[in-house]
Amino acid sequence: MEPKKNPKANLDRNIGLYFAIGLALITFLAWRGIEWKTYEKSGFEFDQLALDEELDEEVPITQQLQQPPPPPPPPAAPEVIDVVEDEEEVEETVIESTETDSEEVIEDVEDIEVEEEVEDVDVPFAVIEDVPVFPGCEGVAKSKRRSCFQEQMNKHIRKHFRYPEIAQEMGVQGRVYVQFTIDKDGSITNVKMRGPDKNLEKEAARIIGKLPKMTPGKQRGRAVRVPFSIPITFKLQ
Template structure:
């Protein structure tokens, strides 16, 4: 049997070539489209500037009068007559002897220990009120032990403060009040010393120190049978009653 189609007129015979050509053409157009560039055009205006001679101003020249330099200092006047004095006194040269010692030098006689006087300096010992063996005794206090003497000491201190307490008038007018802590010491002679205070105002501190300064002489505290210095502190309240 003979084929019905003419092989020379077959359409799909060269389709691969046509596809390759079309693809290359499209790639070429795509490349040129991506590489195509445009630039902004600036509008440049050219003007002519005319300068006139009227703008030129002459700058006046100013003369600054500088002060004249100070005159040079006067030269020192030379003496009229120069007298030459001859050295007539002879100068004796002093020889400084060496202070170093050698084996030929004599050694001074040694001092015996018995000839040296030893002076004992008594150092004042301070023992706190709570641990001292024998507490200071306030005048009028009697007790069998330290506990009773401590209670009596505290009671006598409160009585002394109430007796001599006086609120400063200036502090009352200003409404100053608060608690003042007073620290003092009863020395080995039983006298009050080293009074210090800390409170809300100087007026109250001064009054508290005045009250403690009026304490009488006491029997000093003792440690191991010897009088010692015993520090003590007490608060004093300053209250304004309305």
Template sequence: MQVKKNPEVEVGRNSSLYFAVGLNLMLLITYMMFEHKTYESDITARDIVQVDDMIEADIPIVNLDVPPPPPPPPPALVPDDIKVVEDQVEIEETIIESSEIGQNDAIEEYVADVEDVDVEEVDEDIEVPFAVIENVPVFPGCEGGTRQQQIDCFQAKMMEHVNKNFNYPERALELEMHGKVYVLFVIDKTGRVTKIRSRGPDKLLEKEAERIISLLPKMTPGKQRGRAVNMPYSIPIHFKFRQQ
């Protein structure tokens, strides 16, 4: 005959649960032991702050030697002989008459004669181009002849003067500078060359071209309607060198 056991009173039915709870408790206790920190008692220092009673000291008042303020200025002296001047001046009124002309004012008729008009001649510096001037400036040696002959002689003498006084700058030769320089100038109403300007590839060439034109002789000035006038003129000077 087998003995029947009551399952409610069996001891080992919850053994696995007890084992798991016990294991977790041991792990928790072990972790807390590893994390626990201890300190040696002889290393710990304790500071005690002592606060003494505040001492109230009386600050002595020091009197500095301050100079006394300066005395007030003496009162102004009033002279005994005071003259009272009356400032009432009689002013005469000046009547200013209007200079405007009214309807009732008569206008005197006056006819001016031609002889009474003074014509002032204004000397203007008029510049007449070479192409339209009536009488071109006369270069020395070009006197006489027609207008076209004087023009041809003027241009020929101008080229002869440039070729005669031409001098190639040494610095320009070393740098192999070349090109055409346009020189603009004015032959004024006295026949002299003024207002010389130039435009070229370099300042060295421009300076030499202006020097050549400044050596032009005095001429007979150009005329327009019988009066001497200024005439602008331009000439190209070609700087060209030959390589050996």
């Protein structure tokens, strides 16, 4: 039996070509469809627009112009000043010259006595020229009055010495340093104490308070104040 198909009529022979042509045609139509643009017809006519016409707009006034201040008033006319003549006479001050005339006679001036200022100073006992005289040392030579003063001072302390009972009970002992001043009239002033106990200091002040009045010390023949210091020892037996 013979086949019904004609071998020359085989459609599958060029199928690849047909497919490529169709794909290219579809791609072209799709691209044109995407790029296709349409414009709406506008009903506005440019002839109706008159550019030469000016728009009249009312501009609102936002701020009023300030009026300039009035000019200052003219200055007042100066008052007329009456000149009054001064009838009072002014006395002139005459300054006399201090220059001396060669013909003037200068009188001699008597010598002026200048009083020496007396300085109120304290002269220590160790350097004073004339030491204070303790009662009982008046007949001693000046060169021995210093040692006589020391002896009489020690005798006075031994004579009036009394150990405070409260200091004995407490067992307090030590040395009290006493300083006083023999004033220009020979009296004892400015007594100061420094010791280990107030009771001992009080006893030392009592002993110095019983010192007699002395002949004051002298420096260059003038009475001066003489400070003097001495230790008083309190020792328990």
